[in-house]
């Protein structure tokens with residue numbers, strides 16, 4: 298993000314006015330667009346409010362912007378020498394994607410502000426937890442001779458074979474290369490399922506709380522979501538039956554291993570029961586399994602897909618939580634008709650994923666260094682979890698409670714007093730720490746998801762100090 302240069306001789310207000318003028322004249326801020334309030338822009342650029350007041354004053358004097366009482370500051374509707382712009386605000390309200398939830402937008406804005414937050418909201422691996430050396434060695438030592446045309450939209454064939462071998466060896470899932478679709482992370486599998494296999498108005502069952510609640514994608518597709526209670530064994534098949542009777546749910550979305558956000562692991566018995574229930578009802582299960590290989594102590598039972606007898610399960614996985622989210626490598630193992638339909642959609646969307654990350658992933662999955670990498674990753678995640686849990690106990694004692702997750706990247710923390718999510722998040726931002734309020738995942742206020750994989754051990758300790766300060770301030774108001 299652009300910031301004024303404090304070493305430049307030109308005054309800060311002038312640099313800001315010039316920058317805004319340049320963006321206006323390039324059409325990046327077309328006539329009529331709203332500018333941030335003086336306070337907000339001052340925060341974003343790390344300058345005093347008076348500097349912004351002066352910059353805006355200059356632009357107002359040159360007829361570029363106008364300020365109207367009650368409606369803020371905006372670029373003048375008619376700029377000399379410029380034709381009127383299309384009414385972009387009308388366009389951006391259109392399209393089929395709903396905007397992200399306000400809490401998520403608030404967190405994103407805080408991250409983009411460039412302030413040094415300790416980020417427990419980000420559910421990714423810290424850069425040092427990715428197999429960087431392994432990837433560098435693949436790129437150094439393996440010759441790349443692949444034709445760089447549009448590839449197969451179903452995915453690079455050697456990667457599909459590598460995924461097949463990986464699923465069989467590490468997850469006990471039998472699949473052939475033909476029944477694998479390579480996707481841009483598991484997120485794209487979820488998107489393709491909602492776009493290609495469901496219709497607006499369809500009802501689906503999802504765990505409550507669930508990662509899926511945090512995705513406006515389902516609402517954008519007009520899908521009706523019904524919650525299944527998550528308890529220590531996982532979801533109850535009787536609830537699935539009841540939802541089927543009442544709402545004719547068409548699919549069940551589950552994240553049975555180290556569920557996001559609760560960390561829960563569905564018991565082996567529940568997996569069998571849920572599968573037979575869905576088989577009887579004739580409804581598919583989407584098994585979203587990005588975390589199973591982070592299992593700290595072999596705590597994850599075999600996936601539901603490994604018990605699938607008649608092709609009821611669409612199994613989705615990803616390298617995001619075990620290698621690197623930026624590779625954007627995910628996959629789906631599903632009946633061939635489904636894979637064909639989704640590959641066809643894939644061709645219409647983007648002609649398939651770029652070959653480079655697929656090529657790297659194919660080598661990584663087959664590399665002898667993958668197993669030691671996973672071993673190191675689990676140790677580092679377990680250590681981070683322990684540090685966070687210890688810091689929470691020490692700083693907040695009985696004000697919070699949680700189960701120790703046995704895998705995954707997240708700690709689901711209950712706040713034992715009544716608080717308002719919104720106040721807690723605001724205080725967190727004020728104290729320099731980010732986390733996700735539980736209501737984003739569909740729960741009542743009073744929970745937060747703290748991700749411990751993105752921060753270093755020292756940052757976790759400091760971050761929990763800040764979180765405790767924010768919580769104590771929220772409770773005392």
Ligand SMILES: Cc1ncc(COP(=O)(O)O)c(C=O)c1O
Pocket residue numbers: 420481482483484485508552557585587614615616617622626627
């Ligand atoms: C349960 C779950 N599913 C899917 C995803 C999407 O991940 P990606 O698209 O990076 O594989 C996430 C990301 O946090 C997740 O937690």
